[in-house]
Amino acid sequence: MxxxxxxxxxxxxxxxxxxxxxxxxxxxxxxxxxxxxxxxxxxxxxxxxxxxxxxxxxxxxxxxxxxxxxxxxxxxxxxxxxxxxxxxxLTRLNQILNIDKVNKIAVVQPGVITFDLITAAGNVGLLYPPDPSSMKESTLGGNVAECAGGPKGVKYGITRDFVLGMEAVLSDGSIIQTGNAVDGDMCGPDWTMLLTGSEGTMAVITSITLRLVPLPAVKKTMMAIYDRLEDAAKTVSVTMAAGIIPTTLELMDNLSIVSVEKYLKIGLPVKAGGLLLIEVDGVLSTVEENARRVSEICKQCGATEVKIAQTPQEAEDLWRARRSINPAFGQVAPCKFAEDATVPRSLVPVLVEKIMSIQEKYDVPIFNMGHAGDGNMHPTIMFDKRNKEQMARAEQALDEVHIVTLELGGTLSGEHGIGCAKAPYLRAETGATGYKIGREIKQAVDPLGILNPGKMFFYEGKLH
Ligand SMILES: Cc1cc2nc3c(=O)[nH]c(=O)nc-3n(C[C@H](O)[C@H](O)[C@H](O)COP(=O)(O)OP(=O)(O)OC[C@H]3O[C@@H](n4cnc5c(N)ncnc54)[C@H](O)[C@@H]3O)c2cc1C
Structure with missing residues (x-):
């Protein structure tokens, strides 16, 4: 107190x-x-x-x-x-200050809900692409602080690709303005990127200048259904190798499909081993051609069926299914480790198979799904923390997911950040020198150490 x-x-x-x-x-x-x-x-x-x-x-x-x-x-x-x-x-700082249609820029306060900006930009023919599944609740300040991603990351990139500048309060109360509304500000080191993903450990973001892009003319949403999850995962690397960049390539395993179907009852294929939720967007001719080619690749890789949403409502139902995986977790167990293990796209099939083995080895349910198109998988390990023995197995499974991801040349976090949950593994990714520099930078920017202490490079527990 x-x-x-x-x-x-x-x-x-x-x-x-x-x-x-x-x-x-x-x-x-x-x-x-x-x-x-x-x-x-x-x-x-x-x-x-x-x-x-x-x-x-x-x-x-x-x-x-x-x-x-x-x-x-x-x-x-x-x-x-x-x-x-x-x-x-920071939720009272919730104003969209400006949407500049000509320069395709938005200036927002940090408490604006992500979906509200997406909607406001859409109303003037523009798109703010980062679309975390939490976008109807999450704030843009939280998105920038975590460098959030989302399904559209495959084609458009993640939050950092859209942050042009920001205003932030440093730990002594002084105010810093970073970046510029001009795309391509090259005056010295990129302070905007230093703060993007800094998870509230370096400054309090009070305003953000974001890049917008033109709203695509058309899009097509498809669902490819597979008997084997491995074949769905293989489709991801084959599609990318074919030079096609879909807007989204989301992978769901059988546990995700069954749990969401129980929750939403929208007729998902509960016998499928896996499915891919694919969207392509752009001008009509390109969209039709890409949809045809992706559909062919899905079938070559073993899809038993490829369904194309015929109406916007059908497309929205498919997206609702994807966004409902999180609420559906609770049907399997009350607690979760929700990871965002990210590997090079070509290695998604390998990661998916490793996660399947980890699930078997530790005998804990793992949702094997995620934004597969940009290599960003969300293995979500389910357990009941009141069952100590089961929780210990879940923790071992978690360790192994992190180790496997790093061994595959991947990263601990494609979007959820480090915080304290993944901080024990951070040094294993950055190396000792990177870790030391991370600490020194934080100390230089926040010498009193008052901003979000105990997180990231200043975690006080045991390091791997
Ligand atoms: C159901 C569900 C689905 C999700 N799906 C995705 C997904 O698809 N992609 C994804 O990337 N993430 C996802 N997430 C994680 C989460 O939604 C994101 O990390 C999001 O960016 C957090 O936003 P928030 O407003 O809730 O931030 P908070 O959780 O409130 O804060 C997140 C971090 O940002 C810091 N912070 C917040 N505001 C500021 C500020 N103004 N200045 C400085 N630091 C600040 C906080 O200190 C904290 O460290 C999901 C989460 C849930 C529960």
């Missing part, structure tokens, strides 16, 4: 009703989408950049940890206030 004197100072900045300190509020703000939790001592909800700066200045003066929070859909423990202190909730 913060001293009453400090709480009063915080209230003077953001208003009485925007400082929460009741015990029940602290419980609400102790979680994100992982199984981890730690209680803050206060929750502060600023309304604008100047209030953010003033709160951070106070925190620096009293050496209080500050953990930023958007929608708290984080899957790596980034939002958990490990050291107590202040949770800085």
């Amino acid at each position: 913060l001293k009453p004197e400090i709480l009063n100072k915080l209230r003077a900045v953001v208003g009485n009703s925007h400082v929460l300190s009741e015990p029940e509020d602290m419980i609400v703000y102790s979680n994100d989408a992982t199984i981890l939790s730690a209680k803050p001592e206060a929750v502060v909800q600023p309304a604008n950049r100047d209030e953010v700066a003033e709160v951070v200045r106070l925190a620096a003066r009293y050496n209080i940890p500050v953990t930023c929070r958007g929608a708290a859909t984080c899957l790596s423990g980034g939002t958990i206030p490990l050291k107590g202190g202040i949770v800085l909730e």
Whole structure:
């Protein structure tokens, strides 16, 4: 609990009703989408950049940890206030400040919901491509802080490919403006990219300038059904090798299909070993040609059927199925390790088979699915933490997923970030020198160490 004197100072900045300190509020703000939790001592909800700066200045003066929070859909423990202190909730900074149609740029506050920007851009014929499955809840500040990805990453890239600049509050309360609305700012090191993916450990993002692209004229959504998951995975590498870049290539295994079907009842093929959800977009002639070629490749690789959505509603049903995998997890077990093991696209079939073996070896259910088209798989290990023996097996399976991913030349995180959940493995990926530099950079930017302490390079547990 913060001293009453400090709480009063915080209230003077953001208003009485925007400082929460009741015990029940602290419980609400102790979680994100992982199984981890730690209680803050206060929750502060600023309304604008100047209030953010003033709160951070106070925190620096009293050496209080500050953990930023958007929608708290984080899957790596980034939002958990490990050291107590202040949770800085940024959802009141929720304005789309500008959409510039000519220069194809949006300027947004960090609390804007991702889907709201996608909708607003779509209304003027533009597209903001990063589309995390959580896009109807997640905030753009959280997306930039985690460098979120999504199904469209195959063709368009991930959040970092769209961040042109930002305004952020540093740990002493000073304000930095990085980048420029001009595409291709080359003045010195890329500070924008330093902050993108920094997971709230270096600065509080208060405004973001994002690149938009023209809305594609048409798109086609297809579902390819396979008896064997391995054949679906092989289709991914064969498609990419054929020089076709679909907009999305999402892989679902039988566990995902059956769980989603139980949940949504939309007629998914529950006997299938795997399926691919594929979308192609662009101008009509290219879309038709790519859809035909992808469909042929699917069949050559063993698809028993390729269905093309005939109406926008059919396409939306297929996407709803993909987005519903997360809500459907609970049917299998109450707890999960939701990973985003990412490997070179050509190695997706290898990773998929390794995950199948890990599932068998440790006898824990694993959803073997993900954004396969950009190599970003989401092996999700299910368990019940009340069953200690099962949880231990799940942890061993998790270790092995990370090790296998790194052995394949992949990365621990294609989009969910490191936080504290994956921090024990970070040094294994960066190497000792990269790890040391990571610590030094954080220390240079946040010398007091008040921003999201205990995360990423400053994890205090055992390192692999
Ligand atoms: C069902 C489900 C599906 C998901 N699907 C995807 C997916 O497809 N792709 C994907 O990439 N992720 C996915 N995620 C993970 C998550 O949604 C993303 O990481 C998202 O970017 C988090 O946004 P948020 O607003 O919830 O951020 P939060 O969870 O609130 O915060 C995430 C991190 O960002 C920091 N942060 C938040 N706001 C700021 C700010 N203004 N300044 C500085 N730091 C800040 C926090 O401190 C924390 O470290 C999914 C999660 C769920 C629960």
